[in-house]
Amino acid sequence: MREAHGALRPVCAACGFTHFRDPKVAVIALVAAGNRVLLVRRGVEPERGKWALPGGFMDAGEMPEEALARELAEETGLKVRIARFLGVFPMAPLARSGGGIVLAYQASIDGDESPHPLCVHDDAVEAGWFSPDDLPAALAFDSTFALLRAWRHGEL
Numbered sequence: 001m002r003e004a005h006g007a008l009r010p011v012c013a014a015c016g017f018t019h020f021r022d023p024k025v026a027v028i029a030l031v032a033a034g035n036r037v038l039l040v041r042r043g044v045e046p047e048r049g050k051w052a053l054p055g056g057f058m059d060a061g062e063m064p065e066e067a068l069a070r071e072l073a074e075e076t077g078l079k080v081r082i083a084r085f086l087g088v089f090p091m092a093p094l095a096r097s098g099g100g101i102v103l104a105y106q107a108s109i110d111g112d113e114s115p116h117p118l119c120v121h122d123d124a125v126e127a128g129w130f131s132p133d134d135l136p137a138a139l140a141f142d143s144t145f146a147l148l149r150a151w152r153h154g155e156l
Helices: 064-076 142-152
Strands: 002-004 007-009 024-033 036-042 055-057 080-091 100-109 124-130
Touching (some): 024 064, 024 080, 024 142, 036 142, 055 064, 064 080, 064 100, 080 142
Parallel strands (some): 024 100
Antiparallel strands (some): 002 007, 024 055, 036 124, 080 100
């Protein structure tokens, strides 16, 4: 470790290569249908077994909206229409990274998929629609808490 570009960073003594610990970028969606919101139960760490807004990590070369559409299709089987950007949330450091950011969007079901059948895959082991009064007690992530609170209070 040595000073490089204003911070202590790993630098190769042989060639001088500086390793930058780039942040991970994740995307999530608040998908509401009527008075219900879509949540998934996580099947992987962190927060395995807890409920969260659906989403996941962006891949290199993806734009946030396409990553979000891919993640929702992978986790729930749903096609969504991105309505608007809601904000940026900090991501706690993970075991293999120094943390990152979460980009949050509001989305709706694309087309007429009533009653919105769900088919879980990937990192989700369960998915469901919840009203403001029957949200699960075991929620994961500060971003999920903050966005559900705003949704419950009619701010989204």
